[in-house]
Amino acid sequence: MSTTAIPTNTKWWNGGRSPFNASYGKVMMWYFLMSDAFTFGAFLISYGTIRFSVNHWADPNQVFNAFPFAGHANLPLAFVSLMTFILIFSSVTMVLAVHEGHKMNRKGVEKYMVLTILGGLAFLGCQAWEWTHMITGDHAVLVNGQIEHWGTTVTKNPWGAHVMHEGQLVSTPGPIAFGGYFFGITGFHGFHVFSGVIINVVMLIKTRLGHFDQRGHYEMIEKAGLYWHFVDLVWVFVFLCFYLV
């Protein structure tokens, strides 16, 4: 879009201006996010490799079928869809905050930053509930001929293949890697959401103090926005790898 405004024979690399037509901070934010994408990608590919190397993996529809206040109702995909929509919506409010920043509308930026922060906190609350539910869960597992009751942790995976035991179908211990990958990757993502919320709070305070009006532009909101959208972007892939397939 903006490229149309630039003469076609502009000499970008002659110095005196940014060859990428963007500020240093913004370009470096992009390269940081690219390196972060490689980190997340490495985690997810490692997870995929281990998952492909074993015969039985936890069925997400069985593992993630709970919803707050719904008791033992079997609701696969429901809670994680809520989390996904919370994050998509907070992305929209973030991009609207950037939009208001372009118009130098301080009140608008404040409003949408507050909504974005609330979205981030809602997501973190959902994740805290989900982790608690999984760790404190109580599932019958056949271990050395005895029934034990396990939650899902980094050392215990009650979601293995089923076997017949005394006329009943019971689960056996699954690959130990499941909990490590699940808590490791969603935890790393949750930590990004948490730091994104902190960054957004700092941006909200700076906006309220009028720092960006003094500076003459709201580019910091744009940079924080890049980070926040990246968090949403990673979730799209976490959602795919852990919950959908």
Next chain:
Amino acid sequence: MSSNVSSPEITHAPEHASGTGRIWKTFWVLSLLTVIELALGYLLYFKHGQWSYAPVITTKLVIAILTLLKAYYIVSIFMHLGDEIRNMIMTIVVPLLLFVWFIVAFLWDGNAWRNLRNTNGHSRPAQVEQVQQHQPAAADKDHKK
């Protein structure tokens, strides 16, 4: 504040502030794609243990492609990468193409490990585990009814 001088590097005024129509359109596209993904996810859930390998893997591939489409919309429109100049887009997108090879190579390797284990290093035909995998699914269905 030390930073109330505008950066000398900002040599352009951001002009993609025309309207919010594009943002909301992208929101609806992302929501629609998510709903389709969820529908396919539920399809997999209800067909669990009934479908053979081919339709399951095809459905999963379609979900993965829809995910890539969502990623495209987030990066291109929400992150405004589509509005940057081509050289900058290329410095970000081209390195990420390495992922194509990473995914192929590592998943292939994982699968090779599984085959080695199931055949004890190709010294016997694959057995036991392969059968066990389908048993619980079928038994699960009976359990529910």
